[in-house]
Amino acid sequence: MSKPLSDHDRRKQISVRGLAGVENVSELKQNFNRHLHFTLVKDRNVATKRDYYFALAHTVRDHLIGRWIRTQQHYYETDPKRVYYISLEFYMGRTLQNTMVNLALENACDEAMYQLGLDMEELEDMEEDAGLGNGGLGRLAACFLDSMASLGLAAYGYGIRYEFGIFNQKIVSGWQVEEADDWLRYGNPWEKARPEYMRPVHFYGRTEHNPEGVRWVDTQVVLALPYDTPVPGYRNNVVNTMRLWSAKAPCEFNLKDFNVGGYIQAVLDRNLAENISRVLYPNDNFFEGKELRLKQEYFVVSATLQDIVRRFKVSKFGSREVARTDFSKLPDKVAIQLNDTHPAMAIPELMRVLVDEEKLLWETAWDICVRTCAYTNHTVLPEALERWPVELFAHLLPRHLEIVYEINRRHLERVAAKYPGDTDRLRRMSLIEEGGQKRINMAHLCIVGSHAVNGVAQIHSDILKATVFKDFYEMEPHKFQNKTNGITPRRWLVMCNPGLAEVIAERIGEDFIRDLDQLRRLQDFVNDEAFIRDVAKVKQENKMKFAVHLEEHYKVKINPNSMFDIQVKRIHEYKRQLLNCLHIITYYNRKCSLPKTRPRMLHWTKMIIRLITAIGDVINNDPVVGDRLKVIFLENYRVTLAEKAIPAADLSEQISTAGTEASGTGNMKFMLNGALTIGTMDGANVEMAEEAREENLFIFGMRVDDVEALDKKGYHAEAYYNHLPELKQAIDQIAGGFFSPKQPDLFKEIVNMLMHHDRFKVFADFEDYIKCQEKVNALYTNPKEWTKKVIYNIAGSGKFSSDRTIAQYAREIWGVEPSMEKLPAPDDKH
Numbered sequence: 001m002s003k004p005l006s007d008h009d010r011r012k013q014i015s016v017r018g019l020a021g022v023e024n025v026s027e028l029k030q031n032f033n034r035h036l037h038f039t040l041v042k043d044r045n046v047a048t049k050r051d052y053y054f055a056l057a058h059t060v061r062d063h064l065i066g067r068w069i070r071t072q073q074h075y076y077e078t079d080p081k082r083v084y085y086i087s088l089e090f091y092m093g094r095t096l097q098n099t100m101v102n103l104a105l106e107n108a109c110d111e112a113m114y115q116l117g118l119d120m121e122e123l124e125d126m127e128e129d130a131g132l133g134n135g136g137l138g139r140l141a142a143c144f145l146d147s148m149a150s151l152g153l154a155a156y157g158y159g160i161r162y163e164f165g166i167f168n169q170k171i172v173s174g175w176q177v178e179e180a181d182d183w184l185r186y187g188n189p190w191e192k193a194r195p196e197y198m199r200p201v202h203f204y205g206r207t208e209h210n211p212e213g214v215r216w217v218d219t220q221v222v223l224a225l226p227y228d229t230p231v232p233g234y235r236n237n238v239v240n241t242m243r244l245w246s247a248k249a250p251c252e253f254n255l256k257d258f259n260v261g262g263y264i265q266a267v268l269d270r271n272l273a274e275n276i277s278r279v280l281y282p283n284d285n286f287f288e289g290k291e292l293r294l295k296q297e298y299f300v301v302s303a304t305l306q307d308i309v310r311r312f313k314v315s316k317f318g319s320r321e322v323a324r325t326d327f328s329k330l331p332d333k334v335a336i337q338l339n340d341t342h343p344a345m346a347i348p349e350l351m352r353v354l355v356d357e358e359k360l361l362w363e364t365a366w367d368i369c370v371r372t373c374a375y376t377n378h379t380v381l382p383e384a385l386e387r388w389p390v391e392l393f394a395h396l397l398p399r400h401l402e403i404v405y406e407i408n409r410r411h412l413e414r415v416a417a418k419y420p421g422d423t424d425r426l427r428r429m430s431l432i433e434e435g436g437q438k439r440i441n442m443a444h445l446c447i448v449g450s451h452a453v454n455g456v457a458q459i460h461s462d463i464l465k466a467t468v469f470k471d472f473y474e475m476e477p478h479k480f481q482n483k484t485n486g487i488t489p490r491r492w493l494v495m496c497n498p499g500l501a502e503v504i505a506e507r508i509g510e511d512f513i514r515d516l517d518q519l520r521r522l523q524d525f526v527n528d529e530a531f532i533r534d535v536a537k538v539k540q541e542n543k544m545k546f547a548v549h550l551e552e553h554y555k556v557k558i559n560p561n562s563m564f565d566i567q568v569k570r571i572h573e574y575k576r577q578l579l580n581c582l583h584i585i586t587y588y589n590r591k592c593s594l595p596k597t598r599p600r601m602l603h604w605t606k607m608i609i610r611l612i613t614a615i616g617d618v619i620n621n622d623p624v625v626g627d628r629l630k631v632i633f634l635e636n637y638r639v640t641l642a643e644k645a646i647p648a649a650d651l652s653e654q655i656s657t658a659g660t661e662a663s664g665t666g667n668m669k670f671m672l673n674g675a676l677t678i679g680t681m682d683g684a685n686v687e688m689a690e691e692a693r694e695e696n697l698f699i700f701g702m703r704v705d706d707v708e709a710l711d712k713k714g715y716h717a718e719a720y721y722n723h724l725p726e727l728k729q730a731i732d733q734i735a736g737g738f739f740s741p742k743q744p745d746l747f748k749e750i751v752n753m754l755m756h757h758d759r760f761k762v763f764a765d766f767e768d769y770i771k772c773q774e775k776v777n778a779l780y781t782n783p784k785e786w787t788k789k790v791i792y793n794i795a796g797s798g799k800f801s802s803d804r805t806i807a808q809y810a811r812e813i814w815g816v817e818p819s820m821e822k823l824p825a826p827d828d829k830h
Helices: 007-012 022-039 049-078 096-102 106-115 120-124 136-150 260-268 270-277 291-313 327-333 346-357 362-372 390-396 398-418 423-429 442-448 458-466 470-475 489-495 498-508 516-525 529-554 577-590 603-620 639-648 666-672 685-692 704-713 717-723 725-736 748-756 762-780 783-795 802-814
Strands: 082-086 090-093 130-132 155-160 168-172 175-179 199-203 206-210 213-217 220-232 239-248 334-339 373-376 387-389 439-441 452-455 480-482 563-566 596-600 629-633 651-654 676-679
Touching: 022 049, 022 106, 049 096, 049 106, 049 120, 049 220, 049 239, 082 136, 082 291, 090 136, 090 239, 090 639, 096 106, 096 120, 096 136, 096 220, 096 489, 106 120, 136 155, 136 220, 136 239, 136 334, 136 489, 136 802, 155 291, 175 603, 199 291, 206 398, 213 346, 213 398, 220 270, 220 291, 239 270, 239 291, 260 270, 270 291, 291 334, 291 346, 291 390, 327 334, 327 362, 334 346, 334 362, 334 802, 346 362, 346 373, 346 398, 346 442, 362 373, 362 398, 373 442, 387 390, 390 398, 390 439, 398 423, 398 442, 423 470, 439 442, 442 470, 452 458, 452 802, 458 470, 458 480, 458 685, 489 498, 489 639, 489 666, 498 516, 498 529, 516 783, 516 802, 529 639, 529 783, 563 639, 563 762, 577 603, 577 629, 577 725, 577 762, 603 629, 603 748, 639 666, 651 666, 666 676, 666 685, 666 783, 676 685, 676 762, 676 783, 685 783, 717 725, 717 748, 717 762, 725 748, 725 762, 762 783
Parallel strands: 082 155, 082 334, 155 239, 334 373, 373 452, 452 480, 563 596, 563 651, 596 629, 651 676
Antiparallel strands: 090 130, 168 175, 199 220, 206 213, 220 239, 387 439
């Protein structure tokens, strides 16, 4: 088999990566050497690989600066409506290669490094991932930033600059061990601190009610220091800003009687204030009502709103004089999007600013607030919904509790007027949940305080209206919308799969990168022998490259001709990694002769991981199976590993119980990169089946209606266990210690859960899943027919660009129009 092209060779032949002009290359080399010398204070004799990475990063960043300043000047001059996307997570991954792609610098940089005797890929590997997110929600925010810039929207991402992002995962003796992710240890060349825009954030204290209004007094102050990161659009010279806040203790502390011990202690205690931005909470789809988390949520919201109000008040660039004081215009100039309920405090905080500080009447302020804010819901799982104890609120944010009570009072008055005598409805729709410990339901607060509420896939939005938010939908149906998630084709195709991007560009040109719907035109090539061959060849090269990576990092040798069947998701019962495990065990028990390789990607999480690694230990060391089946748990899965795994996948596992996965975005990434999907009719899988036609996906299992019917009837796992011999065998092996001979009882509680407490009905879909996997195997033995289905999938993936998603948010929620115009380049004198 021919050796895959090195990335250097491949990039040289790829037009979508920009031209390496001679002047361009020599200027880059010059700037690289200048940064090595003046910024890093090194020469070539002592410089390390990391120094070279930093020199290159600074060189590329230089190309952003002029565009960044110009873009912001342009916004001040044209005074557009600005969009503020507030999120507790931005899962950005690496920045260098993405910036080069969006500025068309990649070939020139590649050539410059080559001429300097450096390997571009090695330098790119020195960059730390910015892992400021758990999974889908945080990565969605990152894709949205890319699309907002590429569509020329005056948009800002606002979040927290966590000192420690999502933990680094190590697998030790089959168990997960977490390590702190010290991603800033060597510095971050992409950020710029902005101490001049530092903002005070208040906590605790008490309220004073006077005839002139309400004052929040005796508070503790924490300073919010902003760090700005440039967000370049795709080749349109637009560079937007992601602003992340870092917590700083104020300098002044009152020591009534000065003594050295007290002073030292006071300085040491500064850490307590700064802990707010220390670490990302690693909970996803699970609510844990911790005070530090509520502090983080209010911290980002308070600092951001101060910024929003300041920017609203000044209209002309370079001027800090107050120019606008009429807040009735705020909704015409500002759109605030809440990424889930985590930034829900924006609603009471905006009310506090307008009523207490700007002295507006409540009714006027409320109208402004509702017209400005919009809320995206990301989950229907009850355990994920944020419900903060009133007691904690009263202690930490006393003024905001009063405001929430007043919002609720007026809201319930409106409900009572519309549905007289319906006390049960009042109870269901209240922002305050009574009974036991009183709690504030943050989703209810978001719905009441926003003009638009959206789910993230059609089925999810429909479920919201029919179940969780039914009462609210009945009362205000005009608020509810759907915005199906999307992914940026820049990172998730051009950057991570250059071979496929080039094969597509050869057939339909390069415009698809900005208008992914153009992929539809690939349907014309579904029977084109040369195209089928090219698509299959790129997949094979990606698999070979990933196989080398797996051998290097996991010491497992896999056959690149086998099927790469990949499930990458956060571990959660509803995502049903256990269903996948049962399938693997069943295949193992059949000692199937079909070639299949399966790379896979907190107590409960740890048990599931331990089971996967245990199954791998048995199967991977069984000489009878050989290389026909391998099970690999991909350790420390993150954006950068996804960029390697997804282009290499043949089969994508999207097997959540119907009605539980809001959308999914990994499913879209696999589809765009030429994997086929085995999945349930859940989340965006439903729309993927519509776009690529259902016969081109492997759909199995219960639909939402079937799940509901089974709930009514009662789900009895034992019935399936007794009825299906292969299921029984697999469960008995797990329970009996076949995969843990030294600790036969190790997985007892997993078995107990599956048999008696499984909300997600793994056994109910087992039989259909196994049959569906047999269809997968049958098709895989016919590479040509397999690749035809792949082409249908790629051709149908245009809808799932985040450009489409953002254009819909812009027109239907934010009231702004996307633009495909380019801004003039910094060296353009016009």
